[in-house]
Amino acid sequence: LKLQEASEATDMVDRTAAIRAAGKSFSEDKDRAFEARMMDEYAKLLLLQQTLEKDADGRVPFIGLSVNETIYKCITTGQSKKADRVRSDWKVPDKRFWYIKLHALTESRDWEGLDAF
Amino acid sequence: PAADSSDPGVDVGVLKQLAKTGLVEALNAVPGGKTLVLDPTLAGPLGLVTEVSLLKQHGVDKMFWLEAGALSSQSQNIVYLCRPQIRWMKIIAQQIKLHTASSERHSYTLLLVPRRTILCDRILEEEGVFGDITLGQLKLEFIPLEEDVLSLEMENTYREVFLDGDNTAIYYSAQALMTVQQAFGLFPRIIGKGDAAKRLADLLLRMRQAGLADDPTSPALSLPSTVLDALVVVDRAVDMITPLCTQLTYQGLIDELVGIKNSYVEVDASLLSTAPQQMSGAPSLPAPGPTPALGPSSAQPKKKKHLLQASSDAVFTDLRDENFSVVGAHLNRLAKRLNEDYEGRHRAQTVEQLRDFVGKLGGLQSEHLALRLHTGLSEQIVPMTQTEVFNKSLEVQQNLIAGYDVNAQFSTIEDLINREAPLHVVLRLLCLYSITVGGIKPKQLENTKREILQTYGYQYLTLLLHLSSLNLLLKAPAPAPHLPLPSLRKHLRLLVDDVSEQAPTDIAYVYSGYAPLSIRLVQCVTMKPAVVAAEMGEKAVGGGSGGGEAQKEGTLKVVPRAHPIMGWKGFDEIVRSVPGETFDEVQRPEGDGTGKVDRESARHRLSAGADGRIVLPKGHSTTTVVFFLGGCTYTEIAALRWMSRQTRGRKYLICTTSIVNGSSLIDSLSPAPWAPITT
Numbered sequence: 001l002k003l004q005e006a007s008e009a010t011d012m013v014d015r016t017a018a019i020r021a022a023g024k025s026f027s028e029d030k031d032r033a034f035e036a037r038m039m040d041e042y043a044k045l046l047l048l049q050q051t052l053e054k055d056a057d058g059r060v061p062f063i064g065l066s067v068n069e070t071i072y073k074c075i076t077t078g079q080s081k082k083a084d085r086v087r088s089d090w091k092v093p094d095k096r097f098w099y100i101k102l103h104a105l106t107e108s109r110d111w112e113g114l115d116a117f
Numbered sequence: 118p119a120a121d122s123s124d125p126g127v128d129v130g131v132l133k134q135l136a137k138t139g140l141v142e143a144l145n146a147v148p149g150g151k152t153l154v155l156d157p158t159l160a161g162p163l164g165l166v167t168e169v170s171l172l173k174q175h176g177v178d179k180m181f182w183l184e185a186g187a188l189s190s191q192s193q194n195i196v197y198l199c200r201p202q203i204r205w206m207k208i209i210a211q212q213i214k215l216h217t218a219s220s221e222r223h224s225y226t227l228l229l230v231p232r233r234t235i236l237c238d239r240i241l242e243e244e245g246v247f248g249d250i251t252l253g254q255l256k257l258e259f260i261p262l263e264e265d266v267l268s269l270e271m272e273n274t275y276r277e278v279f280l281d282g283d284n285t286a287i288y289y290s291a292q293a294l295m296t297v298q299q300a301f302g303l304f305p306r307i308i309g310k311g312d313a314a315k316r317l318a319d320l321l322l323r324m325r326q327a328g329l330a331d332d333p334t335s336p337a338l339s340l341p342s343t344v345l346d347a348l349v350v351v352d353r354a355v356d357m358i359t360p361l362c363t364q365l366t367y368q369g370l371i372d373e374l375v376g377i378k379n380s381y382v383e384v385d386a387s388l389l390s391t392a393p394q395q396m397s398g399a400p401s402l403p404a405p406g407p408t409p410a411l412g413p414s415s416a417q418p419k420k421k422k423h424l425l426q427a428s429s430d431a432v433f434t435d436l437r438d439e440n441f442s443v444v445g446a447h448l449n450r451l452a453k454r455l456n457e458d459y460e461g462r463h464r465a466q467t468v469e470q471l472r473d474f475v476g477k478l479g480g481l482q483s484e485h486l487a488l489r490l491h492t493g494l495s496e497q498i499v500p501m502t503q504t505e506v507f508n509k510s511l512e513v514q515q516n517l518i519a520g521y522d523v524n525a526q527f528s529t530i531e532d533l534i535n536r537e538a539p540l541h542v543v544l545r546l547l548c549l550y551s552i553t554v555g556g557i558k559p560k561q562l563e564n565t566k567r568e569i570l571q572t573y574g575y576q577y578l579t580l581l582l583h584l585s586s587l588n589l590l591l592k593a594p595a596p597a598p599h600l601p602l603p604s605l606r607k608h609l610r611l612l613v614d615d616v617s618e619q620a621p622t623d624i625a626y627v628y629s630g631y632a633p634l635s636i637r638l639v640q641c642v643t644m645k646p647a648v649v650a651a652e653m654g655e656k657a658v659g660g661g662s663g664g665g666e667a668q669k670e671g672t673l674k675v676v677p678r679a680h681p682i683m684g685w686k687g688f689d690e691i692v693r694s695v696p697g698e699t700f701d702e703v704q705r706p707e708g709d710g711t712g713k714v715d716r717e718s719a720r721h722r723l724s725a726g727a728d729g730r731i732v733l734p735k736g737h738s739t740t741t742v743v744f745f746l747g748g749c750t751y752t753e754i755a756a757l758r759w760m761s762r763q764t765r766g767r768k769y770l771i772c773t774t775s776i777v778n779g780s781s782l783i784d785s786l787s788p789a790p791w792a793p794i795t796t
Contacts (some may be wrong), residue, residue: 067571
């Protein structure tokens with residue numbers, strides 16, 4: 001229910017608040033610990049995306065992307081350090097990360113980066 | 118082996134006529150010119166029973182989609198046509214209030230499909246516009262998609278019934294089946310599987326009693342039908358394996374990969390552009406304005422809607438239920454034959470022969486066009502079936518059903534997530550894993566869910582929750598009663614090794630090896646020998662009843678006669694092991710003086726001719742109605758049609774709430790897309 005609210009919120013602050021609220025209501029049910037954790041991750045991601053967008057002066061849209069897409073975007077815009085940070089903060093398994101990186105480097109024709117792989 | 122003559126069974130055209138007349142009467146009830154405001158979800162279904170020209174004839178001068186916002190209309194009369202849903206009521210009330218505010222005067226008519234509800238009345242009352250509207254209902258029930266397929270075209274039934282616990286669809290289904298009984302007589306027997314199916318059957322029995330109380334002499338309610346021998350109800354929750362697998366028949370694959378909606382498929386206009394005469398026959402109600410024919414210079418391939426229906430396309434009739442692996446060869450053969458037929462003109466020497474040829478030309482040309490369309494469609498599909506994702510997922514499906522090395526299958530699924538395979542593919546496989554294996558180890562499950570959310574987006578959490586509340590995605594060990602797959606595999610022979618796609622000897626050909634559980638259950642009722650043969654592990658179950666006999670005779674195959682309906686007899690135990698209620702009700706004659714009839718003679722009555730023998734009278738064929746509550750797939754339809762051809766004397770009439778596939782089911786469970794964030 002709270003999730004539906006979150007999906008309808010078009011404002012950043014509202015959405016984050018709604019997601020936190022959803023996380024909280026999940027945490028009240030001990031069988032829903034996983035869902036609560038996921039909502040925490042989501043709220044954190046939105047915050048990070050906000051700062052990423054600010055750093056890029058709003059030229060690169062980040063908000064609303066998935067974790068994978070965020071990493072991808074970071075690499076294609078030459079911010080591989082930040083991509084690595086997302087990787088460790090969200091505990092992205094190696095295999096998935098390498099797939100993303102491979103695609104992103106190919107996309108941006110970063111042959112040196114590919115070589116260094 | 119289509120040995121049966123062209124006996125069409127029951128004529129469903131009468132139902133289409135019913136829907137059409139209903140609409141015309143409703144429109145005529147509003148005098149003068151009128152603006153029609155249409156619920157977009159009804160356009161497709163309506164398009165199957167009527168044409169725009171018909172609406173125009175009955176005074177519709179403008180048509181709009183029902184959507185939020187103001188409605189501007191010149192006509193005095195406005196007719197709303199929509200499903201009885203709260204959101205539509207709110208929009209309508211809003212539009213009326215806007216008109217009142219700007220002192221526009223209209224008279225409003227609201228037609229609810231299929232029925233007016235108290236809830237809608239109340240909302241209109243609350244909004245204060247109840248008095249301004251004339252309310253009516255339009256009984257749009259079963260729509261014949263083909264002469265053997267009826268659909269309610271209610272897309273979200275699976276979700277509503279099994280997730281939301283909303284029984285409205287069951288009620289509508291019962292109403293529609295009552296209409297069928299009014300037209301063709303009582304179903305002598307109602308047999309079924311599944312909790313929701315049971316609720317439907319109970320409702321049907323109650324409706325009959327209520328109807329009899331009103332009118333004890335009604336022949337349609339008191340006597341069993343002589344053309345229908347039973348209704349078999351299967352609800353979708355009983356068999357989710359089948360829709361989760363990739364359909365491998367021609368029509369099934371088109372639905373999976375291109376998409377078929379209300380019998381329409383969107384194809385490149387270039388495949389149709391030389392076929393204007395073919396298009397004109399198709400009702401174009403849902404068309405967003407006809408696309409002009411393409412000039413040779415325009416590069417952008419435009420999409421055009423095409424009605425896929427066997428009645429207007431002989432090539433499609435031959436192809437639709439074939440396994441896709443033989444479609445290419447089939448098309449090739451057809452092209453060769455067509456070529457020879459064209460060449461025939463050179464052989465024509467006398468004037469008479471020439472006239473003969475010209476006479477055939479029209480038929481040849483339409484066949485030619487159809488061939489072009491289907492070759493084009495196949496060419497579009499072939500590359501899609503050659504992708505790694507497609508083949509991996511097919512492999513995982515087959516292995517899971519076979520119970521072969523399930524751990525390896527799980528890693529393949531994980532791998533597909535890593536490669537960002539389409540979410541549908543991943544979820545269908547994951548659910549299939551959960552159902553066939555009986556849940557996923559808690560740690561693995563949590564990990565995978567996390568991977569999915571990170572890869573595809575956290576907004577899919579709701580969808581994951583829905584899947585688990587439907588018991589499609591569960592922690593192992595699964596608590597709910599779960600499908601005893603190994604024993605089903607054995608006793609119902611769900612997996613057929615030596616399946617022949619060219620000359621199918623078993624329904625398993627539709628999935629190249631997997632026999633759909635839902636249809637095996639129907640076979641337990643209507644084609645027992647086929648299932649028995651399966652259990653004994655006979656190589657071919659082709660002959661249906663007396664399959665062994667047919668085999669001995671080799672090529673001279675005698676299509677055996679259908680046996681009368683005897684409920685689940687012989688398979689009670691195995692059928693009961695599948696979760697969901699099992700039932701078998703006999704509708705006895707009532708109110709005609711023969712009140713006391715025991716079960717046995719009731720059965721004889723329906724299957725015996727005037728001479729009282731138990732066997733069906735010669736040449737007389739009976740129809741078994743199979744109703745899928747929550748939707749059925751094109752492969753299931755194909756399998757039932759195949760069964761029709763295996764026995765003399767029994768046809769199947771397939772009824773469903775809508776046509777589905779695994780992806781459309783998953784879509785129906787997904788919440789609305791998240792609103793974009795504006796910063």
